[in-house]
Amino acid sequence: MRDWLPFPLLTAALVALWLLLTESVALGSILMGGVLALLTVRGFIALDPPAGRLRRPRAACALAALVLGDIARSNLAVARIILTPGKTERVSGFLRIPLDMRAPYGLATLACIITATPGTIWVEYNSANNTILLHILDLVDEGTWIDTIKGRYEKRLMEIFE
Known part of the structure; x- marks a missing residue:
């Protein structure tokens, strides 16, 4: 079963998303969503994503x-x-923040968090020295931003992904 349907939750989520987008639960929409979901998952497998686990769901x-x-x-x-x-x-201004986290899914989640928060943008990740470069709309105190990113987000992400 795993060979035929390697990511069942992703496939189901994609079918559900297709049905929401088409606003139809007709048999044709379900079949089209299933075919598109299976093709998308096959494409995802070709990307060879690194193995990852959500260690602490709470x-x-x-x-x-x-x-x-x-x-x-x-x-x-x-x-x-x-x-x-x-x-x-x-x-x-721009602010470079050193990170301790190296988990790829943790870094991706941190990028999403920072970019989704208005006033901040993730500009660059330097893997050589494990730092991120952020642009901050209202850069009042650099130390506060570093403490916020490292203490508020990175610590929790390391707990979840590492």
């Missing part, structure tokens, strides 16, 4: 809740910056 759920809260708070902060121009002296 910690992942707690991190997801934390990230959603941070995204909401960041949305408000960016809206305040945009809607009140000239009231505060803003300094945007």
Whole structure:
């Protein structure tokens, strides 16, 4: 069964996504979604993704809740910056942060978290010295940003993926 359907959850999720996008549960839509999902999974296998495991699902759920809260708070902060121009002296800039984490799925998740949070962008990952380069809209204190990324996100991601 594993040879024929190597990623059953991914296949089911892709079929469900297809049905949502087509807004139909007709037999033709289900068959088309199944065929597309199987072809997509075969393409995914060709990429040869590294093996990975979610070691602590509860910690992942707690991190997801934390990230959603941070995204909401960041949305408000960016809206305040945009809607009140000239009231505060803003300094945007680039910041290089050293990382301890090397797990590929942990790094990918960190990139998604940082980029999904308004006001921050993941610019570069340097694998030689294991650092990331971020662009931050309101770079007030570099130490606070480093502590936030390392203590708030990296520590939890290492707990989940390493």
